Amino acid sequence: MSAVMITRKVRKWEKLPGKNTFCCDGRVMMARQKGVFYLTLFLIAGTCALFFAFECPYLAVHLCPAIPVFAALLFVFVMAMLLRTSFSDPGVLPRALPEEATFIEMEIEAANGNVPAGQRPPPRIRNVQINNQIVKLKYCYTCKIFRPPRASHCSICDNCVDRFDHHCPWVGNCVGKRNYRYFYLFTLSLSLLTIYIFTFDIVHVVMRSMNGGFLNTLKETPGTVLEVLVCFFTLWSVVGLTGFHTYLISLNQTTNEDIKGSWSGKNRGQNPYSHKNIIKNCCEVLCGPTYPSVLDRRGLLQEDSTLVSSSNPVPQTTKTTAPLIPNEHTPDDAKPSIASSAEKSASPKEEHPAAMKFPPLASPETDAETSIAKERAH
Structure with a gap:
């Protein structure tokens, strides 16, 4: 077994x-x-599908063949704008790094001084001048930045958004810069x-009712009643929302500013972002x-490393030498022996003290020659 x-x-x-949430690799x-x-996708696609199935074939033949073509172009444009709004970054601001947050906290403490116990600290704001008008920048305690x-x-996405307008659940995203x-x-x-x-639903019902009657028309096209109901209740809200945002665009104002009354009232200043035109x-x-x-959300961070066990043994090509100082993690067979250490520590020029006191022992051949000489003497 080995680890890879x-x-x-x-x-x-x-x-x-x-x-x-992120999809498609960010x-x-x-x-x-x-x-x-x-639900928004279902209502738009479902209503258009019923219109193409029940009304368009009749209207293209009896009124104008361009009616379904123009409806298809409108449908494609609506879906493109919806997906572009829903799938894009609305202008989320990155949060401060720990070092930046610490530096900002030190600046705030130095500016405010020591606040006595029991007293409320002053608000964390900074003043900037835009078109000769003072605008206050508020401190975000979550993102640790001055917005x-x-x-x-x-509060829904838990992020600061530049030129924040509102959070729209119908598009599933914030609406921002x-x-x-x-x-x-x-x-x-x-x-x-x-x-x-x-x-054209009304035109279709009227044209068919002139020939076959109103009730027969509803029986032949049951989807028309559903389309009329959906369009009737959707019309007021969607057209009203479009008119409201047209008004805001003409003033260069956001929904958030309009709700809070940032540039309205007696004590409020004029909108510094408006061009008066x-x-x-x-x-x-x-x-x-x-x-x-x-955000640079598709940028690369430091790579994650993961250990995975492998059943194939890894061949050992080199032999590890034992360390100079054995420790508890060194195998016994890899530790240097005392004899080898003594041999390495002794110098070749030094002689052992015992060699100076005792003569060297005789070799076996010398002993044999001595015994033969004694036998001849006898």
């Missing part, structure tokens, strides 16, 4: 804190609660698709540069 060392590449997304980033996202302007900590425009395009295109399907604000939000992710 196996190394494995570790991506940074495997060690990232927070409550996000390329897909979502929240953990994805049940409502699957940038317009950033906020999402990097995916807000795709979220808005998703709501806008979904509103158009809902209005489109709802309108609707067109400029819309161009900045919808046509501005695409910001790269600061």
